[in-house]
Amino acid sequence: MALEIEIDGKKLTVPDGSTIMDAAHQVGTYIPHFCYHKKLSIAANCRMCLVEVEKAPKPLPACATPVTDGMKVFTHSDLAVKAQKGVMEFLLINHPLDCPICDQGGECQLQDLAVGYGGGDSRYQEEKRSVPEKNMGPLVSAEEMARCIHCTRCVRFTEEIGGFQEIGMAHRGEFSEILPFLGKTVDSEISGNVIDLCPVGALTSKPFRYSARTWELSRRKSVSPHDGLGSNMVLQVKHNRVYRALPLENESINECWLADRDRFSYEALNSDLRLTKPMVKQDGRWIETDWAAALDYVSHGLKDIIARDGADRVAFLASPHSTTEELFALKKLARALGVKNTDYRTRRADFRADALQNGALWLGGDVVELAAAKSVLVIGSTLRKEQPLIAARLRQSVKKGTQLNLLALADDDLRTDTHAKLVVAPAALVNALAQVVAAAAELKQESCQLSLDAVSISDEARRIAASLSEAETGAIVLGNLAQHHPAFSELLLLAQELSRLTGARFGLFGEAANSVGAEVFFRPDQGGLNAAQMLAQPQAAYVLLNTEPDFDAHNPQLAKATLGQAKMVAALTAFRSPELLACADVLLPIAPFTETAGSFINMEGRLQSFNGVVKPLGETRPAWKVLRVLGNLAQANGFDFSSVEEIRAEFAKQLNADRVTGLDNTLKTDAAAVSTAVAAEGLQRLGEVPIYQADALCRRATSLQQTADARAPILGLHPDTLREQQLQAGQTVTVRQGEAEVSLTVGEDATLPSGVARVPTAHPLTASLGAMFGRIDIVRGK
Amino acid sequence: MAIYASGVIFEGVDTSDAGCWHLDAYLKRGGYQALKKILENKIPQDEVIAEVKGSGLRGRGGAGFPTGLKWSFMPRSFPGEKYVVCNTDEGEPGTFKDRDILRYNPHSLIEGMIIAGYAMGSRCGYNYIHGEIFEMYERFEEALEEARQAGLLGQNICGSGFNFELYAHHGYGAYICGEETALLESLEGKKGQPRFKPPFPASFGLYGKPTTINNTESFASVPFIIRDGGTRFLEQGKPNNGGTKLFSVSGHVNRPGNYEIPLGTPFSTLLEMCGGMRDGKKLKAVIPGGSSAPVLPGDIMMDVTMDYDSIAKAGSMLGSGAVIVMNEDICMVKALERLAYFYHEESCGQCTPCREGTGWLYRVIHRIEHGLGRPEDLDLLTSVGNNMAGRTICALADAAVFPVRSFTKHFRNEFEYHIEHKKCLVNHKWC
C-alpha cells in the first residue's frame, strides 16, 4: 500500500512501512540526525531529527516515526527548529568545544550542525564531564571519549553488522560510557567502520590520528587491492602520500563499508620496506643500479637462457593482486618470448580441472545475487577472514531468512546462525561434499552424473541438500581453502553436480583483487606448465610479478628450493623482502596500486579501473611501463602502448561493458570419476592464509600487524588430539614438515576436527614448512 | 504498620496472620473462584474482556489506561506465543502498594494473570519484580509453586485443557524498568532502555511477540471483577473511576501505609484515616500520585477527591496512587533537589534531552539550594525543562520536569528567597 505524505509542502507517496526520514530522503529534504544510519537498526536516541507533524501534540523523531496516510510534516517550522536547537544545546553542554584541536575537525557532523544552529554563548555554566579514554586496539582510537554523543552507532554496528557486540554502552544516564569489554580490544575484521560511523571525534583512526587535517587532503577514487570483492574506496592524499583510505559507497559491492585491510593497508605504501631502486645481485652481493642497467640485465638474461635452455624452461609467475593491464602485458611478453609457462595460482595444489574447464572460473553471479539467495552453501572457506564484507552481507541475509550452510575445515565462529554444517578434516572434504551430492540425488530421485563411490550420508548432509533443493534460489561457493585443497578438481566437479541437481548456481570466491582478471588473462598456454609444476620442477629462469615465494606458494619449502636452483630470478616487486633478496638476482621496483593506473576484475567479472593517486615512490615505475621496455628490448611487436588505456583497448573485445567475457564455471564431465575415500596418515595440516598475510601490502601494514588477527600462528589441535599426543596447551613444540622444523606454541582448538593440526601458512614463523594440507609431525624432546 | 480498609484486593486479608499469603488462606477468602468459573463455564474470551471493560478498571501503574480496552488490543488469534507481563517494578518514589500485594495476597495476582492469559490467548506470563524487594520475589516464587502443585497453574489447569505458565523475574536496581518497554528489554536480559513506540507491545512486545503489560494492582483486581462482576467493582468507585484503589501514603502523617479505599474518597478523609498530620503540624504540600506527579499545595489538596478526574482537574495526576505528604517544615528547594537528583540518577541515558537535561536540572537546583543560585536560574529551569518534556522516547524526562515546573510554580517564593538570601525560607527539618 502506498501512503501519501507532504513534507514541507512537497507531496509524495511512499511505501507502507516507510519512516518520515525515508520519505524526506526521497524528496531530498535533509533532516539533521546523528543516531540514524540507513544500515543500522533505528535507535531514535539522539532526538536531533525532531520534526513537526500536523496534529501531533509534540515534535516526533523523523527517523523512527512511521508515515501515516495524509501525514503533513514540517521539518523547518518554528516547533521543529526549536526542538532541534534544544537538542543541539544538550549535545553541546558536555561536549568539548575545541574543534580546532580535534582530529575530527572539518569532518564532524556535530560541528557542521552546531555551526548551523549557532548557539553562541553556552547557558550551561556547570562543569563539563570528563570521560576516561578506552583502548579498542591498534586500529580504532577511543582516546577522547568526552566527545562521544552516545548515538550508539558503534555499538549497533558491532552487534548488527559485525555479528558480535564488541562495543557497549555501560552504566546509565549521564554516566553512560562507550567501551569494549574490560581488557578486550575490538577485534572484528571490519572494525574500522565505526570510525566512519562515529559522527564526532570520539572514535578516530589510530594510524591516521593527527597526521593531517582533512581539508588538506585531496580525495581520489580507487579500488581495494585485497580480496576479490573490489571494494570502492577514496584515498586521501597530501604531499604525494596516501594518508587515509575511506569507503566509497557502492551498494552493489561494498555498500558503505570497508574491511580493515582495505582501510589500513595503505600504511605499507609508506613503509621503509619499499623497494625504491632497481637492484642486481653481483657475486652474491646486492647493489643498487639504474633502470637501464637492470632492465638490460633482465632482458639479456632471459634472451640467453631462452637461447640456451629453451623458452619452455622459463616461468612467469604473477600475483593475482597485479592489475589486469600488468598481467596482460606480462602475458604478451611471455608470448613474444615463446614462454608458455605463465600462471598466477601459486597457492593452488590441484590443476586437474584445467583440462575440464570451459572458461574462466568466477563467482557465478553478482554478490548481490549471492546475498539474495535463499540457501547458500559455502565450501572450504574461513569466510570472515577471506571475505570480510561478504561475510557481513551474508549475516544480514541470514537475518532475512537465508539458510547458510557450511562444509568447513574448522568450526570457526562466523558470528551468524547457520542452517546446517559439516566440519571435517581436509582429507574428508571431498567425501563430505559427495554426501551432499548423493543426498541431493536421492532427494531428486535422479542418478548422479559423476561416477561416485558409495558414501554414507550424514543427517547434516541431507539438511544441506534439502536446503539447496527447496530454496527458490541457491548458491554454492568454493572458498580459498577449497581452491587450495589437493582435491580441488573433485570439489569443483561435485559442486557442479550439486548445482545441476539442486538448481543452485555455483562458483568461487575470488581470493585476490584480480583473481578473475588473472584467470582470464594469465593461465598457462596450451602445453605450458602450471604454477605447481613451475615451482616443483626447477626452471632455468623465473620472472616474478608481485610474488613472494615464501608467502604466496602452496608449498613454500619446495618453492624456495626450486627457485634457489634457477639461473636467473627476476622479481618485479614493490617491496624488498628477505626471501626475494635471498633467491632473486634482480629486483625491479614497481608501483603498487596507488602509484599506477590499472584495473581489477572482481569475482563477479566486473572490471573496475582506477588511476594512480600519487607519484611512484623513488625510482619506482609502474609495472606496465617496465614490461613495455622489456618488450622493446626483446624487439617484440606491440609494445608501444603509452597508457594503461591503450593496453585495455587491446583486450576490449573481451569486455562487455564493465564485465569480462569468457567466464564459465562448467566443466567437461565425461567419464569424470570421483574417489570419496578418506585417507590420511598422521596429523593433517590445515594451513590457511591468515587474513593479514594474504598479500604483500597487508604483510607490511604496521597497525594491521598489531591486531589480534595478526597474532603469531600457533599449533591448533582438538582437545582429543592434544590428549592423544600427550600435549598441553601453552607448551612449545617443534613441528616438522618435509625438511623443515619450526617451534610453535600449542593451542587447544575445539572447533577443529580431531587429527587436524591447524598451522597457518604465509607467515614468517611457518614459511619454511611445506604444503598447506600436507602431513605434519610433532617432534618432541626438543 | 500499614493499615488497610476493606475493599477489593485486601478484602478479608488478615495481615496480622503470617500465613495470610498462602494458597489455603486465599482459597478460604474465595480465591480462584473466578478462574474456576471461567474454566468450568468456558466463558468466551470476549466476555471476560467485556467484564473487565465494564468494571471501569483503569491501569494502576500510573497512566490510568483502561485495562479492558488494553486487553482488547491483543491480537488474540495471532499464531505463536503471546505474553502477559506484570509490572511489579514499583520504583516510583512514594509507591509501595505492589510490595504489599505480593506480601499479603500474591495469589490474587497469580489468579488475575491466569485470567488475563485466558482472555488474551496467552500461555505464558512473567512477573517483573523490583530488585530491592527480593524477599517478595522469593515469596512470589513460593506462591507460584503452591499454585502449580494445586493444579491451578501450568498444564491443563483444573482439568480444563487450558495451559498457562507464569514465572518471576527480578529487577536489580533501575527505576526506569518500571516503564513498560524498558521492563521488556530488561526481561530480555538487556539494559532497561525504553523502546520507541510504535510499535506498541500489543504487536511487538516481549521477544517481539504480542504482549500485554499491566501493573500488579490492575491484575490483582481482576479476580474480584470476574467473580463479583464488573458492575460491583465499578460501583465501589465513581463513574470513569471504577473500583477501589490502593493509596500508599508516606511522609508527615501519623500512620503511613497502604489504604485501599473507593476512588472518589475525599483527600481529607484519607488524611484522617492516616491519623492526620504528624505532631499536629500544618499540611504544606502533597504529591498525590508518586514523585513524577506535580506537587499541589495543601489547601488545594484538601478540596480534591482521590480519583483520576478530580486530581487531574486540580493540576496533578493520580499516577500510581502514592501520596507524599509534606508539612510546613519542609524547604521546597531541598525537596525538589532530592527528586531532581533521583531523576538524574535514574535516566537510562539514551535520549539526549533526558541524559543531559536531568543532570542540568539537578545541578542548577543544587546550586540554588547551596546558595549559589542566580536570578536567571528559574527561567533557565523552565527553559531546560521545556526542551526536555515531550522530546524523548519515554516519559521519564517528563517525570523529571513535572516536579520542577510544579515546585517552582506553587512555591516560587521559596526559590526566589533562596536565590536572593542564599538560604531556606523555612526553618527546614526533614522530619
Next chain:
Amino acid sequence: MLSQESIEKIDRELAKYPADQRRSAVMGALRIAQTEKGWLATETIEFVANYIGISPVAAYEVATFYNMYDLSPVGKHKITVCTNLPCALSGGYDAAEYLKQKLGIDFGETTSDGKFTLCEGECMGACGDAPVLLVNNHTMCSFMSREAIDKKLAELK
C-alpha cells in the same frame, strides 16, 4: 569459576525462558554469581556471559546498568539506606547520618575491618516503612530507628 550450586541455580533461571532466549537469564545469573563471590569481577562477568551465551560487553552493560550489582569489592555486609524524598520525610537522612557516624564511613565507603559498606539508595518501594535499609541486597529492614539500627548492626557483626 562458580560453584556447582550456583550453576544449578543459574540453570533454574534459564529454564524460565524460551530455549532461544537464554539472554533473559543474565540478570538472575549475575545476581547468583554476585551472591557467591561477593561482587562481580571482570572474570565473573565474562564467565556468566559465556555461560549464558552472550557477548561479555553485553553482560557488562547489564552489570553496570543496574545499581544492585557491585563492580568492586564490598564489605561483608552492604547496607543501603533509602534517602529518597518519601523516606527523607520519615527519617531516611537521620538513619543515614547515624550509620555514617556509627560506622565512621561515608556513602560508598567500607569500614576498615571490611565488615560494612554503606550505600545511598533510591526508592525501594517501602516508603511506608521508612526509614528502610537493605542489607546485602536481599533483606529489607523496616522502621530503622536509631535503636533498631544499633540492634541490627550488633546482629550483623
